[in-house]
Amino acid sequence: MTDLSIRSLAKAFGGVRAVNDVSFEVARGEFLAMIGPNGAGKSTCFNMINGQLRPDSGEIWFERANLAGLAPREIWRLGVGRTFQVAATFGSMTVVENVQMALISHAGETYRLWKPAASRYRARALELLEQVGMKDAADRASRELAYGDVKRVELAMALANDPRLLLMDEPTAGMAPRERNALIALVKRLVVEKGISVLFTEHSMDVVFAHADRIIVLARGRLIADGDARTIREHPKVQEVYFGTGKTFARVEPKPLEPQP
Ligand code: ADP
Ligand code: MG
Numbered sequence: 515m516t517d518l519s520i521r522s523l524a525k526a527f528g529g530v531r532a533v534n535d536v537s538f539e540v541a542r543g544e545f546l547a548m549i550g551p552n553g554a555g556k557s558t559c560f561n562m563i564n565g566q567l568r569p570d571s572g573e574i575w576f577e578r579a580n581l582a583g584l585a586p587r588e589i590w591r592l593g594v595g596r597t598f599q600v601a602a603t604f605g606s607m608t609v610v611e612n613v614q615m616a617l618i619s620h621a622g623e624t625y626r627l628w629k630p631a632a633s634r635y636r637a638r639a640l641e642l643l644e645q646v647g648m649k650d651a652a653d654r655a656s657r658e659l660a661y662g663d664v665k666r667v668e669l670a671m672a673l674a675n676d677p678r679l680l681l682m683d684e685p686t687a688g689m690a691p692r693e694r695n696a697l698i699a700l701v702k703r704l705v706v707e708k709g710i711s712v713l714f715t716e717h718s719m720d721v722v723f724a725h726a727d728r729i730i731v732l733a734r735g736r737l738i739a740d741g742d743a744r745t746i747r748e749h750p751k752v753q754e755v756y757f758g759t760g761k762t763f764a765r766v767e768p769k770p771l772e773p774q775p
Contacts, residue, residue, distance in 0.1 A: 515542040517679055517711040518563070523572035523582075525558050532558040534735035536572075540679065545702050545712050547722045549746075550732035551755060556715045559732070560683040563713070564596050565589040576679060595677025597668045597685050605657030609648060609667055612656055613639035616674035642670040645704060662693045669701060673708075680705065682714035686721070694718050698725050719756075723747065731755070 518540040525533045533555040540546050548556050561567040563574055565586035574581040581589050590596075604612055617635040643649045646666040651659065656667065665685060672680060685701070686694040698716065702725050705712050716722050722729060723743040731739040731752050739749045746752055 516540070517542045517544070517576065518713070519573075519575040520559075520563070521573040521575070523559065523562060523574065524570045525555075525562060525567060526570060531735045533562070533569075533732075536732070536735070536737045538730050538737060538740060540711050540713055542711055543706070543709050545705060545725065545727045546714070547726035547729045548713060548715050548732060549717075549719070549722055549729060553734075554732040555735040556732055557683055558735075560596075560681055560713075560715070563589075564594065564681055590675065593676070593678040594681065595672045595675045595679070596681040596683075597665075597672045605655065607656055608653050609656055609659065610636060610639050610643060610652040612667060613642055613670050613674055616671040620675045639670075639674070642673055643667070645673070646670045646700065662689055662697065665689065665697055666700070669697075669704075673704070677710060679711045679713070682712065684715050684717070686716060686718070691718060691720070694721050695724065 516539050520539070521537050523533055523536045524531070536555070536559060548559065550556055558567065562569045562572075563581065565581065565584050565588065569582050572582060576589075576592060576594060579592055581592070581594070584592075604615070607615070614635045617638055621635075640649055640652055643652055646669050648663060648666050648670065651663060656664070659667065669685070672682075680701075682701070686697050689697065694716070695718075698714075698721050701712065701714070704710075723746075726743065728740070728742055729746045730737060731746060731749070733751070733755045738751045738755065739746055741749070
């Protein structure tokens with residue numbers, strides 16, 4: 515069953531065709547990676563699906579609604595979740611409070627109403643934190659967390675919305691390779707359990723090939739390949755874009771030092 519169907523999506527910035535006639539589908543429960551060099555149009559695609567950007571043309575069918583041009587809030591209410599960047603977690607609040615905020619927001623209540631009742635949704639928030647392995651850090655200030663742990667909390671916050679489709683644009687940005695692999699493996703395990711569909715971008719090919727059910731490749735705004743890991747690895751156009759020049763890919767993935775075992 516198809517969950518998300520993107521049809522002839524397009525967006526230009528001035529003369530730059532950031533996304534050019536892109537069509538693809540995400541099946542229910544699928545863990546789909548979108549890859550492509552810097553500037554390929556991945557974020558522009560994500561931002562049209564989540565409502566941050568209005569498409570110039572094309573359709574974005576999710577279940578029975580065309581999301582194209584809807585406001586982020588409406589899209590979110592229809593069951594499309596996304597992970598937010600670090601800045602979105604409030605440093606002065608505790609970890610569990612951040613997740614409670616997400617739950618409150620999902621329930622359509624306001625922060626003002628919530629303030630007197632610190633216990634509101636705490637149990638559910640702790641449950642979500644347990645699922646991402648962060649329950650022990652529940653009462654710590656968010657600002658004290660290590661980077662990888664912030665990413666886990668962001669994931670718990672995204673899950674608070676009970677999404678049926680989760681959009682993750684570079685969820686592992688800034689992480690060391692081992693951490694990346696662990697986070698993506700965690701997401702995959704959770705979404706399989708919950709039956710959520712996921713569209714994500716990830717720079718590490720190793721991580722993508724290890725975990726994605728299917729991979730689509732963008733280059734200069736165009737979708738150039740769609741298939742399983744083997745198809746993508748052997749695809750001539752993909753090899754040309756990534757491995758042919760050797761430029762883009764090596765540059766976006768500087769290898770951070772890893773602790774020795
Ligand atoms: P990716 O996420 O694959 O790195 P982006 O979607 O961010 O690629 O960018 C695609 C192209 O669109 C790039 O050429 C980029 O410079 C351009 N672009 C993206 N956002 C804007 C914007 N807000 N204004 C002007 N140009 C943009
Ligand atoms: Mg991007």
